[in-house]
Amino acid sequence: MSSVEAALPAPDFTDLVRLEGVQKYFGPVHALRNINLRIGPNEIVGLIGDNGAGKSTLIKTMTGVLKPTSGRIFVRDKELSLDDYSVAMAHDLSIETVYQDKSLGEKQPLWRNFFVGRQITNRFGFIDIKREKQIANQILMDVIGFRGAGISVDSTIGNLSGGERQGIAIGRAMHYNADLIVLDEPTAALGVAEVRKVVDFVRRIKSSGRACVYIEHNLAHVHEVADRLVVLDRGTVVADLSPRDMSVFELTEYLIDLQQKH
């Protein structure tokens, strides 16, 4: 067991993920137009834009769910063969995606959710429950920070709040040493206090030396936590800015102006 909080060794690459000239067509629809994007090794990148701007298509292309029509994808400065790139390969390259509501089995206990698909078993496939629970407990305490929150490894996911579920899913991705964690609208449909928890989890991703792509509708949330904001509009990157250069208010005005130009 490696301690997840330990500093990762200094990377010998400049960009964790780099897209160059990526195009994606769905039939006649030009969903992504000449996307150039780089994600640094310990960078929180907020991906913002209106509905239909191409945010989801972009992360699906980045994580191997969708194949780009043309362009080049580099992971740790090595070019990928676009025909081979898949979700399984993304996992092998330590890229994990946390979906808003599809990441956890609701009726299952927490510890099973941490290990399902990668169980600790003997050679006959029987699960080492004691060990799994022990590690799950450690993740719960150290990585996610659910100390004394009334949650144990035996809690059923269905009894947790939306924010806690996001924490579990993010903690699982961190435990499996994902270098890049993609969060697909983790705060959609969450209350104020829950959003606060999710933002704290994103900070933990940063402090543990990992990178994160954070798709978000709410500009205030993403402005608070991101190192860099990438604005998408109708399939193109229209701005790549630092949250320090623009307040939430200015950002909002900027996005509204974009809409009105249409």
Add this chain to the structure above:
Amino acid sequence: MAPQAQPRPSLLSRIEGLPIILVFLVLLALFMWLAPEVFLQPFQYTTFLSTLPPIILLAVGLTFIIGAGEIDLCFPAILGVSGFIFAVIFKEGQSDLVSWIGAKDTDWIASYGAGQIIQWFAIVAALAGGVLVGYVNGILVAWIGIPSFIATLGTQFLWYGIASILSGGKSYALRGAEQSTVWMAVTGRPFAGSSIDWVQQIPIQSLWTTLIVIFMWFILNRHRFGEHTLFLGDSNAVSKVVGIDVVREKIKLFTLMGLLAGVAAIFLTLENKNYFGNQGQGYLLIAIASVLIGGTSIFGGRATIVGTIFGCFIIALVEPGLVATGLTGSWVNAARGLIFLIAIVFYLYVDEPQRRANFLARLVRFRAFGRAGPAE
């Protein structure tokens, strides 16, 4: 979340199947009180030991299927098909073999114990038949993507039809079966020499069934396959995201059901020493009801072997219980149906907080406005 330190699991959740065990004990006590001449004698229980194993094996298989959010309506036909394969090879395998190789003198075949070997082969063939039927169900559901209710409804008719074509509607009486080593090993009476009369009647299939049930409990609760089963029942989308091969696991599930139904078919046919045309047809609702009474969720994602076993006990208890207390057989199915529905409502209320809230809200609205509002 409440801010207490560590939530202690309630007694209800610490002992698997506790509510249903209590219901069983209450029913048993009730029948002991109402009909002591039947329920305080050992013979009723040795009878259970020989009639329950097929039901329990089917219900355990169904616990996996329903836990995975699917349904199998085809297993009664496996009792038919596997039972037929077993009976026909067991009874006529040796003479068919003799005429096939064209031997005139059959004594030399018998002297090598070929008859016994062929009867053992009957077991293998019957199990293979069950596995094949289950595998085809799995392909239809998981690979082709037909909803399991429809797919297995279709295959039930198909396989019953095929068994009926092949057997020509005949039944096969396995006279003298108790002389064979197969019978002794599979459904024999190991304590037949005992001086106590009820001990003589203890059937060995109750031991085999107990071992299978314990093994399946470990598979469901401790094995990777059991965990995948429950996640499949929870959500196919989540299962895919966490890396479960949904198609492969579903094919395995239906194949397992086929195998268990094959074992049940052998127990049933050998215990009755008879195969008859629509063997197994009474088992559909009994097995499904046992699983759901036991507390496995009709929506999948949660399954309990212990609950299923006690569900089987309750379903089995009703018939002799009602008859012994003086009611006619017609009451039996009515009582089973009633117990079934009460159990479903109880589990909905306990386990699905969302539905419970909706139900209570509807009740409140009903009282307030004098009419029920639409469900949200």
